[in-house]
Amino acid sequence: MKNALLASTSTLHGQEYLEYLIPYIKDFFKDVKEVLFIPYARPGGISHQGYTELALEGFQKANVNLKGLNEFNNPEKAIENAEAVFTGGGNTFLLVSELYRNKLMSLLQEKINTGMPYMGTSAGSNIGGLTMQTTNDMPIVYPPSFKTLGIVPFNINPHYLDPDKNSKHKGETRETRIKEFHTQNTQPVVGLREGSWLLVSDNKITLKGKLPARIFEVEKVPYELEPNSNLNQLY
Amino acid sequence: MKNALLASTSTLHGQEYLEYLIPYIKDFFKDVKEVLFIPYARPGGISHQGYTELALEGFQKANVNLKGLNEFNNPEKAIENAEAVFTGGGNTFLLVSELYRNKLMSLLQEKINTGMPYMGTSAGSNIGGLTMQTTNDMPIVYPPSFKTLGIVPFNINPHYLDPDKNSKHKGETRETRIKEFHTQNTQPVVGLREGSWLLVSDNKITLKGKLPARIFEVEKVPYELEPNSNLNQLY
Numbered sequence: 001m002k003n004a005l006l007a008s009t010s011t012l013h014g015q016e017y018l019e020y021l022i023p024y025i026k027d028f029f030k031d032v033k034e035v036l037f038i039p040y041a042r043p044g045g046i047s048h049q050g051y052t053e054l055a056l057e058g059f060q061k062a063n064v065n066l067k068g069l070n071e072f073n074n075p076e077k078a079i080e081n082a083e084a085v086f087t088g089g090g091n092t093f094l095l096v097s098e099l100y101r102n103k104l105m106s107l108l109q110e111k112i113n114t115g116m117p118y119m120g121t122s123a124g125s126n127i128g129g130l131t132m133q134t135t136n137d138m139p140i141v142y143p144p145s146f147k148t149l150g151i152v153p154f155n156i157n158p159h160y161l162d163p164d165k166n167s168k169h170k171g172e173t174r175e176t177r178i179k180e181f182h183t184q185n186t187q188p189v190v191g192l193r194e195g196s197w198l199l200v201s202d203n204k205i206t207l208k209g210k211l212p213a214r215i216f217e218v219e220k221v222p223y224e225l226e227p228n229s230n231l232n233q234l235y
Numbered sequence: 236m237k238n239a240l241l242a243s244t245s246t247l248h249g250q251e252y253l254e255y256l257i258p259y260i261k262d263f264f265k266d267v268k269e270v271l272f273i274p275y276a277r278p279g280g281i282s283h284q285g286y287t288e289l290a291l292e293g294f295q296k297a298n299v300n301l302k303g304l305n306e307f308n309n310p311e312k313a314i315e316n317a318e319a320v321f322t323g324g325g326n327t328f329l330l331v332s333e334l335y336r337n338k339l340m341s342l343l344q345e346k347i348n349t350g351m352p353y354m355g356t357s358a359g360s361n362i363g364g365l366t367m368q369t370t371n372d373m374p375i376v377y378p379p380s381f382k383t384l385g386i387v388p389f390n391i392n393p394h395y396l397d398p399d400k401n402s403k404h405k406g407e408t409r410e411t412r413i414k415e416f417h418t419q420n421t422q423p424v425v426g427l428r429e430g431s432w433l434l435v436s437d438n439k440i441t442l443k444g445k446l447p448a449r450i451f452e453v454e455k456v457p458y459e460l461e462p463n464s465n466l467n468q469l470y
Contacts, residue, residue, distance in 0.1 A: 013403035044411055045418035091415050093374075133375055136406060139328075139368050140416045146377050159406035168248035171371060171394035171429075176279055180326050181375045183280035194406075 003028075004118045004151045004200035006125035008158045008192035008209075010058075010089055018058035018121075020195060024208070025062040028117060028199075029084055034065045036082040040098035041090025041123040055088055075102045079111060089122025089158075092135040096127060097143040109149050118151065122158045125192070129155040134181055134189050136174075152198060152205055153187075154234050160191030160214055175214075175222065182218045188234045189216040190225075198231065205231040238263075239353045239386045239435035241360035243393045243427035243444075245293075245324055253293035253356075255430060259443070260297040263352060263434075264319055269300045271317040275333035276325025276358040290323055310337045314346060324357025324393075327370040331362060332378040344384050353386065357393045360427070364390040369416055369424050371409075387433060387440055388422070389469050395426030395449055410449075410457065417453045423469045424451040425460075433466065440466040 005021075005028045012020050029035060039051035046054075052068025059066040066086065072078035079085070085108065087095070099105045112118045120128050126135050127148040134157040163173040172180070178189050191214035192198070199206045207213050212224040215234065225231070240256075240263045247255050264270060274286035281289070287303025294301040301321065307313035314320070320343065322330070334340045347353045355363050361370050362383040369392040398408040407415070413424050426449035427433070434441045442448050447459040450469065460466070 009406075042418065043407075043415075045415060094415075094419065134373060136373075138412045138416055139370065139374060139381060140419045141368075142381050146374060161406065171244075171396065172278075177373045180278075180280060180329075181373055183277065184329065184375045 001115045001202045002112055002151055002200050003115060003202065004112065004120070004128060005197055006128040006151070006156065006192075006200070007119075007121045007197035008125065008160065009194045010121035012195055016058075017054060018061070021197070022062045024197075025059065025064060025119070028119060029062070029064045032064065032084040032117060034067055035059060035084045035086050035119075036078060037066050037068045038085060038087040038095075038099075038124070039068050039070060041088055041092065041095035043088070043090035051088060051090075055086065059086070075104060076107060079104055079107050082111065082116065084117040084119070085111070086119040087121075087124030087127065089124055091140055092123040092126050092132050092137045093139050093141050093143055095123050096132050096146070096148065097141045099127070100144045105149070112149060112151055118149075125158050125198075126156055128152055128198075130187050131155060131185075133185065134178060151200060152190075152231070154231075155181075155187050155189045156198070157189055157191045160193045178216045182216065186218045188218075190231065190234070191216065196227075203232075207231060236350045236437045237347055237386055237435050238350060238437065239347065239355070239363060240432055241363040241386070241391065241427075241435070242354075242356045242432035243360065243395065244429045245356035247430055251293075252289060253296070256432070257293075257297045259432075260294065260299060260354070263354060264297070264299045267299065267319040267352060269302055270294060270319045270321050270354075271313060272301050272303045273320060273322040273330075273334075273359070274303050274305060276323055276327065276330035278323070278325035286323060286325075290321065294321070310339060311342060314339050314342050317346065317351065319352040319354070320346070321354040322356075322359030322362065324359055326375055327358040327361050327367050327372045328374050328376050328378055330358050331367050331381070331383065332376045334362070335379045340384070347384060347386055353384075360393050360433075361391055363387055363433075365422050366390060366420075368420065369413060386435060387425075387466070389466075390416075390422050390424045391433070392424055392426045395428045413451045417451065421453045423453075425466065425469070426451065431462075438467075442466060
């Protein structure tokens with residue numbers, strides 16, 4: 001019975017960290033005394049401690065207590081004993097490398113599969129998919145595998161960005177990149193726009209937020225899925 | 236004595252494939268009868284044959300003959316016998332995976348180190364750096380290593396894009412991504428804007444095109460380097 005909140009982004013333009021998610025964090029963690037924070041993705045190279053402080057500040061606004069994985073001597077035991085986990089955004093390659101290096105990937109997966117609530121933003125949501133292969137991040141380190149938690153039976157593209165029709169830049173659009181992904185892989189990809197999240201509640205996957213999500217399936221024309229749609233049929 | 240032409244992009248906005256580079260291709264390959272084309276990056280999932288046809292069409296405008304690696308039974312022998320090589324853009328993870336799978340990476344490196352002219356665009360230029368870790372592409376396949384040709388003693392970021400100050404999107408800017416790269420790696424990164432290229436002539440590295448390049452060195456404020464600057468001091 002999986003329970004997860006997988007958000008495209010931590011922060012909306014002009015808002016504070018986690019601001020738009022506060023009421024949903026409150027609700028999602030309502031039976032939890034303390035959330036364990038995984039700071040490994042280190043956005044912009046921030047320290048684990050600095051990132052934990054930022055996450056704590058956000059969570060306090062939702063009246064939820066939070067402790068960083070960096071505050072424990074044994075990360076494996078910390079995950080084993082965790083009531084709930086929140087993984088912050090940053091660089092997905094770094095996050096995945098550190099999870100494997102510390103032998104936490106399968107442990108975290110087991111805990112989630114047996115009901116432990118999991119929340120992620122950006123890179124933390126990306127690893128909720130089958131693989132991290134639809135990340136937007138630079139490969140700044142070489143992880144031992146691209147396989148991730150598979151909380152949902154598809155891949156996630158966070159910060160999904162529509163093509164800018166006025167752009168003169170010839171770099172690939174997000175849609176082109178995901179199309180390239182589908183020349184080598186078959187799982188669907190959910191393009192989560194900023195302010196959108198997936199709520200997994202006792203295995204039921206629902207799109208939340210105000211915007212539709214863009215769905216990419218192999219050999220199909222991409223299409224839009226409206227908020228509150230169920231995504232369990234995607235696999 | 237390395238000789239290379241490493242271009243940020245194959246195509247400028249509103250132009251045809253390779254159009255802006257035709258006079259420079261003519262000059263760079265002036266002593267070459269036939270160029271070997273590596274189509275492995277397959278932009279948008281195009282076939283190897285389709286990509287070779289596109290490259291040939293471009294090269295014919297420069298009066299240079301070209302044959303695709305797909306037209307040879309033995310890719311290793313084709314590289315060994317090549318007079319010159321051109322690697323087209325597309326997905327860098329796919330390109331690097333295929334080069335390793337076909338045992339061509341070190342072979343290509345040896346040929347270039349002993350003077351064989353090498354041209355790349357986009358992903359084909361990215362692999363001219365020390366590693367592919369400043370690519371903008373999605374990790375659609377898992378390569379056995381991120382190490383690349385090291386024609387230049389630094390990393391390249393092709394299609395370098397300046398931050399859009401009006402953007403409300405909270406995904407990382409290119410500059411933020413490269414800053415994250417430098418939390419884990421020490422080599423300099425050259426952000427090559429579209430229409431720019433590096434010309435390596437008997438080991439001398441010069442920035443070409445009309446635009447400055449943006450240079451990122453670890454623990455330094457990024458700075459601009461004007462066209463015709465020498466980049467040999469970057470290492």
